[in-house]
Amino acid sequence: MQPKTAHSARALRSQGALAVLRHVHAHPSATRAEVARALGLSSGSAAEITARLKAARLVRETPPPRASGRGRPSPVLGAHPEGPLVCVVAISHEEWRVACVELGGRVITEDSGRHAGSPGLVGTLAARVAALHAHYGGRVRAVSAGVAGTVSGTTIIQASGLGWRDVALGPLRPPGVPLLVGNDASLVGLADARRGAGTAARVVLHLTVEVGVGGILVVEGRPVDGATGAGGEFGHMPFGDPALECPCGARGCWDLAVDGRAMARALDRPPPADPRTAAGEIIASAASDPAALNAVAGAAHALGRGMGALVNALDPDAVTLSGLALDLDERTPAALRDGYTSALMRYRRAAPPPVLRSPLGPQGPLIGAADAAFDVLLTEEGLETWSRV
Incomplete structure (x- = not known):
């Protein structure tokens, strides 16, 4: 049996290497000095850990951009060209x-x-x-x-x-x-919380609209995805018309109130074969068609009300949006914000969680x-x- 001190030292070295790797993954342009400061490492420890990670084909060091000032510039840490x-x-x-x-x-x-x-x-x-x-x-x-x-x-x-x-x-x-x-x-919500609009928040509620509503709650960079990974099916919460049956088998799903199906119903059109494309076309035509604008506003208001309900229940620091939710917000922002505010509990209305737009796009x-x-x-x-x- 090996001495406990040797085991502990080995574990600390392993944890230090993991901490550096995780930081490099989250901040791929960080210099070795920046990593050391962020993790509370001495420059010697950072150099020693980096050397081991380089030998293991996990990271490489590249020269930093030219900078004015004193001192030896610190190399940038990034992925090894033969790495995982x-x-x-x-x-x-x-x-x-x-x-x-x-x-x-x-x-x-x-x-x-x-x-x-x-x-x-x-x-x-x-x-x-x-x-x-x-x-x-x-x-x-x-x-x-x-x-x-x-x-x-x-x-x-x-x-x-x-x-x-x-x-x-x-x-x-x-x-x-x-x-x-x-x-x-x-x-997308996980990415947005770590690398997008929600990076400054501890608890992020992400919502997207494509065919229906999807999303996730992310707490300190970790998704709350449930026992089987099916968490975040917000679109199947009963925020919609209970007279409407969803393809999932439930009635009144929020999905049916916010996407292309809802906009088509508002325009007395048959259910679209492709709700995503139909929504995009209706949102585009809303610039010149008052009826289409009303249909978009109705979907945006329904999205906002559901957002408010989820904020009441989940207490996030911020709400981030992607997909067609961005288009609804851009075309009819007042309708979305009115729906959001009206659904919030009174004490939240003075300083509600901000609604932020994801910058990540299709990536x-x-x-x-x-x-x-x-x-x-x-x-x-x-x-x-x-x-x-």
């Missing part, structure tokens, strides 16, 4: 994307295309993942998939926009590589899925496994 990668798969209502991402979040290769919604798409994407795994070999340490649907484990329980039910994503997993699957809106699902995968890799077990590659 995660393979990210994003499946939206109309498109797919497959990418490889390195430590720090940089996408090093990406492919994309459109699809018709057939579950056979899983096999096509599995072949692309397998090709990346064959090309990069053991550097691919995890596959992380984000899907526009309700997820439990690695199975899509329901994706009404895709017409999928009980679709297993296990084929995406190369032999010996872990597979993570999450709802795309939840992954949000990829960033979030990659971060979820690196959360698994940047652990003692993950580093131990990498050391054997």
Whole structure:
């Protein structure tokens, strides 16, 4: 049995290396001196840990930008060119994307295309993942998939926009590589809390509108995604008309009050085959069509009221928006804010959580899925496994 002091010293070295790696991942342009200050390390400790991480093919040092001033400039820490990668798969209502991402979040290769919604798409994407795994070999340490649907484990329980039910994503997993699957809106919320509009907040409520409403509550950078990973299905809360049945099987879902289906109903149009595209067209026409503007305002007000209800229940520091929620806010901001304020408890109205716009755009699902995968890799077990590659 080894002395406890030796074990403790080894654990501290491991934790120090993990802390540096996690900081480099979250702040990919940080210098070694900045990392040391942020983590309370001496310059000698930071240099020693960095040397070990370089030898392990985890980080590299590059010269800093030229700076005026005294002292020796500190090198910038970033991903090692032979370091670990995660393979990210994003499946939206109309498109797919497959990418490889390195430590720090940089996408090093990406492919994309459109699809018709057939579950056979899983096999096509599995072949692309397998090709990346064959090309990069053991550097691919995890596959992380984000899907526009309700997820439990690695199975899509329901994706009404895709017409999928009980679709297993296990084929995406190369032999010996872990597979993570999450709802795309939840992954965007994770990315936004860590790298987007919510970085200054401890508790972030993220909401997005595509086909229905999705999102997640993120507390101190960690998503509150429930026992099976299906947390954040805010769109199926009964904030809508109880006379309307949702494809999920429930009545009165908030989904049906805020997306293209709600706007089409307001215009006495039949239910659109593609609510996402219909919403975009109606929002665009609202610039010159008063009826379309009223339809958009109705959806924005319903979005705001649901936001207020969730703020009352979840008590976030900030609310962040993405997807069509940004378009609703831009086109009819007064309707959204009126709905939000009217639903808030009285004591919250003087200083409600700010509503912030996500800057991540279409990269949000990829960033979030990659971060979820690196959360698994940047652990003692993950580093131990990498050391054997």
